[in-house]
Amino acid sequence: MINYKHLHYFMQVAKLGGVARASEQLHLSSQTISGQIQLLEEALGSALLAKSGRGLVLTEAGRLVLGYAQEIFSTGAELEAAVRGHPKRGHTLEFRIGVAEVVPKSLACRLIEPAMLLPQPVRIVCREWKLDTLLAELALHRIDLVISDAPIPPAISVRAYRHRLGASGVSFFAAPAVFERCTGAFPGCLDGAPMLMPGEDSVLGQRLRTWFQANALEPRIVGEFDDSALAKAFGRRGAGIFVGPSVLAREIESQFNVKTLGLAFDLVEEFFAISVQRRVTHPCIVAITQAARNELFAGPVAARRTRTTGRLPS
Numbered sequence: 001m002i003n004y005k006h007l008h009y010f011m012q013v014a015k016l017g018g019v020a021r022a023s024e025q026l027h028l029s030s031q032t033i034s035g036q037i038q039l040l041e042e043a044l045g046s047a048l049l050a051k052s053g054r055g056l057v058l059t060e061a062g063r064l065v066l067g068y069a070q071e072i073f074s075t076g077a078e079l080e081a082a083v084r085g086h087p088k089r090g091h092t093l094e095f096r097i098g099v100a101e102v103v104p105k106s107l108a109c110r111l112i113e114p115a116m117l118l119p120q121p122v123r124i125v126c127r128e129w130k131l132d133t134l135l136a137e138l139a140l141h142r143i144d145l146v147i148s149d150a151p152i153p154p155a156i157s158v159r160a161y162r163h164r165l166g167a168s169g170v171s172f173f174a175a176p177a178v179f180e181r182c183t184g185a186f187p188g189c190l191d192g193a194p195m196l197m198p199g200e201d202s203v204l205g206q207r208l209r210t211w212f213q214a215n216a217l218e219p220r221i222v223g224e225f226d227d228s229a230l231a232k233a234f235g236r237r238g239a240g241i242f243v244g245p246s247v248l249a250r251e252i253e254s255q256f257n258v259k260t261l262g263l264a265f266d267l268v269e270e271f272f273a274i275s276v277q278r279r280v281t282h283p284c285i286v287a288i289t290q291a292a293r294n295e296l297f298a299g300p301v302a303a304r305r306t307r308t309t310g311r312l313p314s
Helices: 004-016 019-026 030-044 060-085 105-117 131-139 176-181 203-214 228-236 246-256 283-296
Strands: 049-052 055-058 093-100 122-129 145-148 161-174 194-198 220-225 242-245 259-275
Touching: 004 019, 004 030, 004 049, 004 060, 019 030, 055 060, 093 105, 093 131, 093 283, 105 122, 105 145, 105 246, 105 283, 122 131, 131 145, 131 259, 145 283, 161 176, 161 228, 161 246, 161 283, 176 259, 194 203, 194 228, 194 242, 203 259, 220 228, 228 242, 228 246, 242 246, 246 259, 259 283
Parallel strands: 093 122, 093 145, 194 220
Antiparallel strands: 049 055, 145 259, 161 242, 161 259
């Protein structure tokens, strides 16, 4: 049988580009790693690495073995997560979740809540960071799931899988005083109006800027926020117009005492769950994905609403 420790050493050398770097990463001597890889080559009957100048390159057999190795250790990570998340009678299930900081807090709460309603006691450990930091934590198995408004960025090399939760239209909200000053039909009423924008690095921020250009709109940007909750707080105080998921429109209106100016029905915000599990088995992740798809995002992306004379139709 293949010695999987030897296979792991080989995969690290291939990924890091040399024995010396793998030695630092694995805290082993270069001689030990080279000897273990040699044993693997003897077991497989093929050379996996070849010298090229002062470095090493993969042979054709090495590229084949690397592909299998990545699949094997990815499956192992799935196994570990599945066993850790398997319900144990009489035990509290700890569920560690990361939420990308651009995801609205109220939406994150709605998404996570089904995990807390399982028959088994669940203890939620929630972290909020930038997506790249959360994906690094996921790769190290320090968290079980990441909720994001974007899939895994191509520049980030993480062995993980995205599970689309759903999509929502984007609505524009304003405090009563700002609402009354916005005259004309939506979306024309946004032209020149004070706007509280999502951060330019966020997916929504980029899409919103593109949408403004496509509709020949030039709102007056008075603030830019990575934290959507802070943008809503300023919006409630009349600093400007802010955006939010249309699926939460009524909740946002009630919580922040604002009115809906209109819905950009051609501007869609998507949400994803990212895990090391290709086949979701963790009961908390199953609860989250099923509730999101069957309840929160079950209807149309959003119904079209228009603004014609300063107020939405009742």
